[in-house]
Amino acid sequence: MGKITLIIALFLLISCDKNSNFARDNNDKKSGVYVKKNTFINSPGLYYFKDIDILVKEFKEGTIVYGLFDLHSKLLYQRDINNSISNHMKWTIYIDDKGEIWFYNADYQETNVFIVDGKKGIFIKDSNKLPPIPVELSKFIKN
Incomplete structure (x- = not known):
């Protein structure tokens, strides 16, 4: 009986990690998608990756801006709204x-x-200071 209890407790502990498919904060009403490594994001929405929230916003005229936030919603980076990109063009x-x-x-x-x-x-x-561009991203850019 003790082994079964230990296995169940271990399973619950592992499955409740912060990157699981449950909401990050029960008081948080935002809904988003959890993403993992080697993932492309190609549409507006809210995405969670580790301790970073990625928000992609589309405006009425089809322009896109995005921002990166930490777990406490502190802005880490934001694309300048005056330098927005088009959702009608290729982006990722x-x-x-x-x-x-x-x-x-x-x-x-x-x-x-x-x-x-x-x-x-x-x-x-x-572009002169970028690390090597990942192969998967290079393929996306060339296609």
Whole structure:
């Protein structure tokens, strides 16, 4: 009987981790999608990745802006609304196998990356300073 109780307790402990499919906060009325590494985001919405919330907002005219927030809704990075991208053009947010968050859009032919660094992060916009672009993202850009 003791082994069964231990197994059930262990199962409950493992299944209740913060990245499970349950809401992050029972008082939080926002609904979003939990994403994992090697995931493409191609539509507006709220996405959860580890300790980061990714919000992609589409306006009436089809322009897109996005922002990254920590667990306490503190802004980590936001695309400038005056430099928004079009939802009618090719764009994506890609989370690679290292947990780096990549941004690509055809409007400006730009590729950027947000590298999580502790509780904050580093946003790299300069193409000369980017780490190697992941193979999956390169394939997306070329197609």
